[in-house]
Amino acid sequence: MATKPTTGTKKAAKKAAKKAAKKPKVDPLLEVAWDVYCAFDAEDATPAVQYEFVDGVLATAADRGIAVDLDAALPCCAQVLGVEPGELRATYEGHVRQMAAARRVSGQAGELDALVDLCATEGRFGDTFQEGAARALADAWPRLGAALGQRLFAGRKDLRLGRAGPFATLAGFEAARDVRWLELVVSPDCDLAPLAALTRLQTLCLSGKLAGYGALARLPKLTTLEIEADAAGLAELASLPTLRVLKLLVAEDVPIAGLLDLKQLNYLKLLAGSRPLDDVTAATIAALARKKSRKLLLAEHEGWPLQLALTKRTTPGYVEIN
Numbered sequence: 001m002a003t004k005p006t007t008g009t010k011k012a013a014k015k016a017a018k019k020a021a022k023k024p025k026v027d028p029l030l031e032v033a034w035d036v037y038c039a040f041d042a043e044d045a046t047p048a049v050q051y052e053f054v055d056g057v058l059a060t061a062a063d064r065g066i067a068v069d070l071d072a073a074l075p076c077c078a079q080v081l082g083v084e085p086g087e088l089r090a091t092y093e094g095h096v097r098q099m100a101a102a103r104r105v106s107g108q109a110g111e112l113d114a115l116v117d118l119c120a121t122e123g124r125f126g127d128t129f130q131e132g133a134a135r136a137l138a139d140a141w142p143r144l145g146a147a148l149g150q151r152l153f154a155g156r157k158d159l160r161l162g163r164a165g166p167f168a169t170l171a172g173f174e175a176a177r178d179v180r181w182l183e184l185v186v187s188p189d190c191d192l193a194p195l196a197a198l199t200r201l202q203t204l205c206l207s208g209k210l211a212g213y214g215a216l217a218r219l220p221k222l223t224t225l226e227i228e229a230d231a232a233g234l235a236e237l238a239s240l241p242t243l244r245v246l247k248l249l250v251a252e253d254v255p256i257a258g259l260l261d262l263k264q265l266n267y268l269k270l271l272a273g274s275r276p277l278d279d280v281t282a283a284t285i286a287a288l289a290r291k292k293s294r295k296l297l298l299a300e301h302e303g304w305p306l307q308l309a310l311t312k313r314t315t316p317g318y319v320e321i322n
Contacts, residue, residue, distance in 0.1 A: 028066055030079070032060050033073075033079070034080055037080045037081070045082060046122070047121050051092060052124065057073050058073055074089055095121070098117060102114040102117075102118050111143075115144070127160050128159050129164070131163045131164075135165045138161075146172040149172035149173060153176035157179055159181070165185060168187045173197075173198070174197040180203065185206075192216065196215050199219065201219050203222075204216070204227075205225075205227075207227070210230040211232040214236050222242055222243065225237075225240070225243055226247040230251070234250065235261075243262065243265065244266045245265075246262065246265055246267070250272050266293060272304075274302050285298075286310060295322050300317055306319060
């Protein structure tokens with residue numbers, strides 16, 4: 001005859017079942033690492049990704065009030081990135097030493113070589129140099145631009161310096177004579193004249209200035225330009241005879257009628273602010289659209305493109321004409 005379970009046995013079994021049903025405890029630091037990894041959009045664990053991922057985990061943990069040092073963070077970082085902890089430590093600490101070496105000799109003998117060594121690693125998102133190295137490069141450029149240009153730019157066909165921070169001067173960029181694609185940030189008063197030496201340049205993505213684009217007229221192969229402009233800067237674009245593709249950002253108070261002078265354009269992506277759709281704006285867009293081979297892309301969220309009395313279609317985020 002089966003023995004009936006006692007009350008104590010029932011309680012013990014219930015407690016054991018409840019304990020087994022509990023969710024496993026999540027390591028808060030590992031959770032931070034996975035959150036940061038999601039922000040990295042599953043990039044391959046290149047050296048640049050490793051540097052910035054560890055820094056991101058340390059910073060995010062601090063923001064969440066989790067006290068952690070490098071020794072504690074590295075195992076979680078390595079697990080999430082799928083690399084060996086020892087490899088990750090060597091990569092990260094090597095980069096830290098290079099950054100420290102460049103800072104120690106800033107403005108002194110040896111700075112040039114230290115910066116060249118620092119810039120040996122490619123950055124994320126196709127950047128030519130890792131972000132920390134690129135920022136150090138921009139800071140040192142007023143002192144060492146000519147020498148750095150010769151050491152780092154000669155022979156390159158692609159220079160992507162969009163995360164380098166603003167360059168105050170471009171003297172020394174003449175060394176990039178073979179470059180076809182250039183991305184960079186400059187200070188508002190930076191003279192673009194040195195770029196006239198880049199006679200093979202085809203695509204320029206430039207931020208930081210609103211005007212002063214006249215020097216670009218001396219670039220015989222420049223077909224694609226991405227810039228921000230005021231009224232004076234927009235007027236200067238008419239002097240660029242080879243320009244075919246323009247990605248333009250203007251403030252909502254900047255008239256866009258000057259775009260009609262760019263008769264050679266085949267593609268225009270225009271971000272013009274949440275301006276009212278006045279007669280001049282409507283007439284300008286209508287005139288641009290008359291060239292059926294010219295594609296116009298206008299920002300849907302700005303509102304006014306949706307009010308245009310033109311044949312158009314919407315694509316994710318944009319109003320497309322032609």
